[in-house]
Amino acid sequence: MIQTLATTFDDARLFVPDVFADDRGYFKETWSAPKYAALGLAMEWVQDSCSRSSRNVIRGLHYDFRMAKFVQCLKGRIFDVIVDLRRDSATYLRWEGFELSESNHHQLFVPAGFGHGFLALEDGVIVHYKNSVPYDAAHEGAVSWRNPRIGVRWPLSGEPRLSPKDAAVPEGFLP
Secondary structure, three states: OOOEOOOOOOOOOEEOOEEEEEEEEEEEEOOOOOHHHHHHOOOOOOOOEEEEOOOOOOEEEEOOOOOEEEEEEEEEEEEEEEEEEOOOOOOOEEHHHHHHHEEOOOOOEEOOOEEEEEEEOOOOEEEEEEEEEOOOOOOOOOOOOOOOOOOOOOOOOOOOOOOHHHOOOOOOOOO
């Protein structure tokens, strides 16, 4: 049975799917609409994406206020971060971090209105995302990974590696 783990946020949830492991490896369903709907997550996903990252790569914090995400790490380990960017929310600008890995099988549901990003904790990390709306650069925004009003405590060991786009986000910017 799929486990649901609590988060700081009422709308965000952490899931652990059934994993059937033996000496050959393991098998798991990464998504089953009826099973997750029974747990209160009835979503229609319209796009799947995948990224590969090296150690100390930070991707994010990105947002698209229309988009919910379902995130899991298929290879390696990441420190995954969500931040509430909904201005009318009681938890506005609060963040929470989670370790998602190929061994813990944790899956994170990121509601629309949240910023999302992650730090690759090792080389060769592969992250899989399901998106509730198609990616559209016109709707995407970013908040600096080191925005002082948010104050994420990233478990970095060395200098972060950022895309030019993420490095250019002003540290104090909030949407």
